[in-house]
Amino acid sequence: MKIPVRAASHSYDVTIGKGILKEATTALDYLFAKADKIVVLTDENVWHSQKDYFEANFPHAYHLHVMPAGETCKSFENYNTVQTFLLEQKCTRKSLIIAFGGGAVGDLAGFVASTYMRGIPFIQVPTTILAHDSAVGGKTAINHALGKNMIGAFYQPEAVIYDITFLHSLNEKEVRSGMAEVIKHALISDAQWVEELLEGEFVTQLPEETLVNYLAHGIQVKAKIVEQDETEQSVRKFLNLGHTYGHAIEAAAGYGRVAHGEAVMIGLLYTLLLSEQYGKVNHQFTKRFLQFALENGYPFEAVHEFTFEQLTEYLLKDKKVDYGQLQFVLLDTIGHPFVQKVELEKCEQIDQQLRALLEEVQQ
Amino acid sequence: MKIPVRAASHSYDVTIGKGILKEATTALDYLFAKADKIVVLTDENVWHSQKDYFEANFPHAYHLHVMPAGETCKSFENYNTVQTFLLEQKCTRKSLIIAFGGGAVGDLAGFVASTYMRGIPFIQVPTTILAHDSAVGGKTAINHALGKNMIGAFYQPEAVIYDITFLHSLNEKEVRSGMAEVIKHALISDAQWVEELLEGEFVTQLPEETLVNYLAHGIQVKAKIVEQDETEQSVRKFLNLGHTYGHAIEAAAGYGRVAHGEAVMIGLLYTLLLSEQYGKVNHQFTKRFLQFALENGYPFEAVHEFTFEQLTEYLLKDKKVDYGQLQFVLLDTIGHPFVQKVELEKCEQIDQQLRALLEEVQQ
Incomplete structure (x- = not known):
């Protein structure tokens, strides 16, 4: 193809x-x-x-x-x-x-x-x-x-x-990590595809044909965005969904310790919580998404290894930082991303929510 | 302006x-x-x-x-x-x-x-x-x-x-070196401007107004070429007039010892000799150009420090080398450049001519 x-x-x-x-x-x-x-x-x-x-x-x-x-x-x-x-x-x-x-x-x-x-x-x-x-x-x-x-x-x-x-x-951890970017491509483009992923087989056990289709679908989503904005002046930022908080976790842990896709998955969860505040994403969906991630073996322990203060240093290194202010890609509804400036105080509040949610689910 | x-x-x-x-x-x-x-x-x-x-x-x-x-x-x-x-x-x-x-x-x-x-x-x-x-x-x-x-x-x-x-x-050596690129811009674009340069004041003693006009003229020549070919697929190569042999001299001497423009001036002379063979440039012009260069204090001693064999190594590193073959920018007539593949044997022959001409003039 x-x-x-x-x-x-x-x-x-x-x-x-x-x-x-x-x-x-x-x-x-x-x-x-x-x-x-x-x-x-x-x-x-x-x-x-x-x-x-x-x-x-x-x-x-x-x-x-x-x-x-x-x-x-x-x-x-x-x-x-x-x-x-x-x-x-x-x-x-x-x-x-x-x-x-x-x-x-x-x-x-x-x-x-x-x-x-x-x-x-x-x-x-x-x-x-x-x-x-x-x-x-x-x-x-x-x-x-x-x-x-x-x-x-x-x-x-x-x-x-x-x-x-x-x-x-590829081993299971590598497949799982890679699939996080497929899930991201689904979240920014297509609610129906997200449903299919959430209800489907474990991401590490997808039939080959399904996997190829998903990868092709992800590439199509990306290609369409790159065609509109090659150098990330506008819509290309959408591809960073989950990456601001995810990169901070990845960097704080020291690169290689938390796989990129595993960190992105944590970032996606953080993004959904933020999207509840700035968009129309409901908390039920966020919890369902977390359940899906846990069932698929995505680890979230890394969150507890760092305080928000420790993550802040890395958050502020994000290339999307604009005149000193953090920018996040959020979802209005599933499939509909937008860019939002967010105060550091609000980031901390969502960070606390994330930690609370993880404790609630893991008890 | x-x-x-x-x-x-x-x-x-x-x-x-x-x-x-x-x-x-x-x-x-x-x-x-x-x-x-x-x-x-x-x-x-x-x-x-x-x-x-x-x-x-x-x-x-x-x-x-x-x-x-x-x-x-x-x-x-x-x-x-x-x-x-x-x-x-x-x-x-x-x-x-x-x-x-x-x-x-x-x-x-x-x-x-x-x-x-x-x-x-x-x-x-x-x-x-x-x-x-x-x-x-x-x-x-x-x-x-x-x-x-x-x-x-x-x-x-x-x-x-x-x-x-x-x-x-700037000291005199820096002015002289810089003016070599102005002279190059003249040679690839405008026979009348070349005449004006050859007949004018010493390049290190130009009235300020003349200097500004020449610099602006050089920039215009370059801008026009870059507009047609930003990434040197075709006509931008013309801006390399004198640079293939010049770079070889500069590199062989060890960077900094021969000023870039001084090396380019040597390269321009070499190019004129080559252009006599492949274009319509006549030997009288080449000799006149050398006389102008000597009167203006451009040094040519560096040529005698290296054998052609020593220069060959550097000639072959030129970024214009195409499938292993040397390419030179030459002049058909003054103001009309073209790109020509040249065999290494021919390069050596012209190198010998250059050495003979320098000895003839400097006796």
């Missing part, structure tokens, strides 16, 4: 399906024919588990660079190391990068592509559920010691090849 | 004139009003010599960061240091960077602006003649240990404020 992404700077297709790597790559022959060199950037874990399938199905010769896995991949040092690799391989403006891996690999490889000789082409080949989100839309970044994703660029890939075969090596 | 630059991604004005800093800044009030913070990035030398005038004429409060001067400013380390400064100052997507200095400051500050939180606005306030070129057109970059300007982005400023007052602190 092909999903077009018509960003203002550049249009391209996301091809999604099972076992499509070879076919989708061949369909992009016009891109590969232009490349004087092909460089595959991946990480240790991905290469260890996916090497055989990749080698059997990727029909071009390439230079391989295997990076450390996890957020280390997005360090300043690794960014420099990869640039050195490209220069040593004598890559030119005509060279093509393949970002083969999860969100961290895609973010790093995309930022390298956007800045090597002021920009060379790259293709995203995501290998995780989480990357159905990060590989689409052109957000690239590396981390700075003082904040995650603080340095980056809006830079679109030439194509995204999403071969579901790669998902087989 | 205002010169519009209508790049595909973004339109803006270059304001040029003497003593205009305050007035031009005030005219941009709509930009400053949007900024939650203003950060001035400059270097030690610029700040030492221009501080008083800047402070007296820049009408806004700002956070100041003074960087090391010269190419050190464009190191990976300094890039990281400046990002740290912005994060520590709690700069947001609404913060505005002022790039106050020569080409190195502008390149670094522009690249920081293009990548801090995926892009924040910046204004170029150039202080050198060379920067009439580098501050316009949106090429930003830092250096990598393996090559100059290898990492960067195409990212346009919100405005360029070019106050000629700043040029007063």
